[in-house]
Amino acid sequence: LCSLFTGADEFMKYRSPLVSRYASKEMAYNFSDRKKFTTWRKLWIYLAKAEKALGLPITDAQILEMESHELDIDFAMAAEEERKLRHDVMAHVHTFAHCCPTAAPIIHLGATSCYVGDNTDLIMLRDGFDLLLPKLARVIDRLANFAEKYADLPTLGFTHYQPAQLTTVGKRACLWLQDLAMDMRNLQRARDDLRFRGVKGTTGTQASFLQLFQGDHDKVEELDRMVTEMAGFKKAYLVTGQTYSRKVDVDCVASLASLGATVHKLCTDIRLLANLKEIEEPFEKEQIGSSAMPYKRNPMRAERCCSLARHLVALMADPLQTASVQWLERTLDDSANRRISLPESFLTADIILSTLQNITEGLVVYPKVIERHIRHELPFMATENIIMAMVKAGGNRQDCHEKIRVLSQEAAAVVKQEGGDNDLLARVQRDPYFAPILGQLDAVLDPKTFIGRAPQQVARFLSEEVRPLLEPYKAKMDVKIELEL
Numbered sequence: 001l002c003s004l005f006t007g008a009d010e011f012m013k014y015r016s017p018l019v020s021r022y023a024s025k026e027m028a029y030n031f032s033d034r035k036k037f038t039t040w041r042k043l044w045i046y047l048a049k050a051e052k053a054l055g056l057p058i059t060d061a062q063i064l065e066m067e068s069h070e071l072d073i074d075f076a077m078a079a080e081e082e083r084k085l086r087h088d089v090m091a092h093v094h095t096f097a098h099c100c101p102t103a104a105p106i107i108h109l110g111a112t113s114c115y116v117g118d119n120t121d122l123i124m125l126r127d128g129f130d131l132l133l134p135k136l137a138r139v140i141d142r143l144a145n146f147a148e149k150y151a152d153l154p155t156l157g158f159t160h161y162q163p164a165q166l167t168t169v170g171k172r173a174c175l176w177l178q179d180l181a182m183d184m185r186n187l188q189r190a191r192d193d194l195r196f197r198g199v200k201g202t203t204g205t206q207a208s209f210l211q212l213f214q215g216d217h218d219k220v221e222e223l224d225r226m227v228t229e230m231a232g233f234k235k236a237y238l239v240t241g242q243t244y245s246r247k248v249d250v251d252c253v254a255s256l257a258s259l260g261a262t263v264h265k266l267c268t269d270i271r272l273l274a275n276l277k278e279i280e281e282p283f284e285k286e287q288i289g290s291s292a293m294p295y296k297r298n299p300m301r302a303e304r305c306c307s308l309a310r311h312l313v314a315l316m317a318d319p320l321q322t323a324s325v326q327w328l329e330r331t332l333d334d335s336a337n338r339r340i341s342l343p344e345s346f347l348t349a350d351i352i353l354s355t356l357q358n359i360t361e362g363l364v365v366y367p368k369v370i371e372r373h374i375r376h377e378l379p380f381m382a383t384e385n386i387i388m389a390m391v392k393a394g395g396n397r398q399d400c401h402e403k404i405r406v407l408s409q410e411a412a413a414v415v416k417q418e419g420g421d422n423d424l425l426a427r428v429q430r431d432p433y434f435a436p437i438l439g440q441l442d443a444v445l446d447p448k449t450f451i452g453r454a455p456q457q458v459a460r461f462l463s464e465e466v467r468p469l470l471e472p473y474k475a476k477m478d479v480k481i482e483l484e485l
Helices: 017-022 025-030 033-053 060-068 075-085 088-099 113-149 169-193 207-212 217-230 247-275 300-314 317-324 332-360 367-381 383-392 397-417 424-430 432-444 454-476
Strands: 154-159 162-168
Touching: 017 332, 025 033, 025 113, 025 332, 033 060, 033 075, 033 088, 033 113, 033 217, 075 088, 088 113, 113 169, 113 247, 113 332, 113 454, 154 169, 154 367, 162 169, 162 367, 162 454, 169 247, 169 454, 207 217, 247 300, 247 317, 247 332, 300 332, 317 332, 367 383, 367 397, 367 424, 383 397, 383 432, 397 424, 397 432, 424 432
Parallel strands: none
Antiparallel strands: 154 162
């Protein structure tokens, strides 16, 4: 039996579907060990460069040696060191020092573990947002094009999932777009609000660096500023404990969980409309909807989005609880949780947006089905218009109301009890009472007279709120998504 699994060890243990099945290579790499530990080495190099520039006895040779070994990490050695030391940062300090013997004495000089740990997390969070924002922009762009195309196509509106006054297909899409635009602003704000932890020492007081620079406060502040700039941040948090505040994680995951709620609502709407056969997600030529029912066209992409969106929303509880139990300057019960919840929130958001882009690039609308549903319901909705037309033609409102009420009840009985079509209009046409307005009935029942200002609202919303939001991402709009699964 063992021979069957030779060379296939990866299939002998659990693999997160977020990586093995769903998320993009870019997002999977962003939270990879390779990215994490090469970033640690970058941070040690930044620290050494800044300390040398500010007068500490660090040589160019030491820095060059560190730079030459920035990427060649011996992961097996690091794992063995961690087994012995029970400390991941010191394991990698020793591994780095092993290939940089000249620089070994000054690696991690004055720093605490969170110098590399927390600062790397902040870099990953920032870079994660930078991967998500263009994807969200593309979803908004595709959906905006859809809304524009169908801005004036009347469709049944629904309240309580019961037929209501008409709207348009494009106007409904704008309801989705408005929520996505809010998410775009939330993600951008969370990304822009991120700061660097910087060099703060073991409890955030910078005491070790003050000692290194012999009490020179200005040099300690300049060290913090220099390393922050090297890492690509404009600002560092002015106060920290051993860690940056875990409220930062709350802020980041909250924006992603909110996006999850938006996508769940949007994709649920698509699933409901697919059941009505009004709108469908893309369905490939050889795709199978059901193993038992060959005719089925299940909305599997929208279902996947809803499934993953629930996970994304549920992840919100983790950073909230972690932030609430950080004792004093820090406690380590945040670590294991954050290793899971932070990457998973970004990986989940990543595949949701990739799938949603695929959906919005291929939404199929069936106008004839939509028209049939309108015809089925519109006579009931038009009764007020018929009454007004009769009054203008000289009729009595109360008499007309009673006539319409009786005919509506009869038509409703045909629909509900006999399973027939709505024949209210035919009943009105046969009744001599309505003879004065028979020539007006087509105009009275024109669906476009029931959609109000929906087309105008679509045009203004897209031009004033949506298109300007996409301007910073214009250069990244042409990427298309092909789902592999």
